[in-house]
Amino acid sequence: MTSITGGCLCRDVRFTLSAAPIVTRVCWCRVCQYIGAGSATVNVCFPSAALQLTGELGDFTLLADSGNVMHRRFCPRCATQLFSAAEARAHLVFVRAGALDDSELARPAMTIWTAAAPSRACIDERLPRVPGQPPPAG
Ligand SMILES: [Zn+2]
Numbered sequence: 564m565t566s567i568t569g570g571c572l573c574r575d576v577r578f579t580l581s582a583a584p585i586v587t588r589v590c591w592c593r594v595c596q597y598i599g600a601g602s603a604t605v606n607v608c609f610p611s612a613a614l615q616l617t618g619e620l621g622d623f624t625l626l627a628d629s630g631n632v633m634h635r636r637f638c639p640r641c642a643t644q645l646f647s648a649a650e651a652r653a654h655l656v657f658v659r660a661g662a663l664d665d666s667e668l669a670r671p672a673m674t675i676w677t678a679a680a681p682s683r684a685c686i687d688e689r690l691p692r693v694p695g696q697p698p699p700a701g
């Protein structure tokens with residue numbers, strides 16, 4: 564079985580994923596630009612049942628542009644963004660690619676919310692683009 568590991572910058576939070584990624588997407592939505600310091604975020608989707616973690620998480624809940632109530636979870640000590648999940652699709656968790664120990668695992672399949680990207684954005688020409696919210700990942 565696959566075992567993928569990751570955690571936050573200060574290592575208070577560590578996690579293991581016992582499933583293969585479902586899909587990886589680059590997201591330029593406006594919220595991701597806050598989280599990503601002006602850039603897009605790279606998010607690797609897994610079945611949430613495959614996630615086991617140690618440590619405490621902060622949770623910032625917000626109604627997203629997609630209309631979904633989103634939970635964005637992070638380390639309260641070092642503020643590393645770790646996970647996002649939609650309340651309506653709680654069986655999926657999106658892991659922030661920067662938190663994976665092996666950053667090569669994140670292989671984006673598409674770029675989403677490109678309509679919200681600033682003109683300076685570098686968007687991979689090889690990937691399909693979705694201007695807004697894509698169809699559900701699974
Ligand atoms: Zn931390």
Ligand SMILES: [Zn+2]
Binds near residue numbers: 591592593
């Ligand atoms: Zn986003």
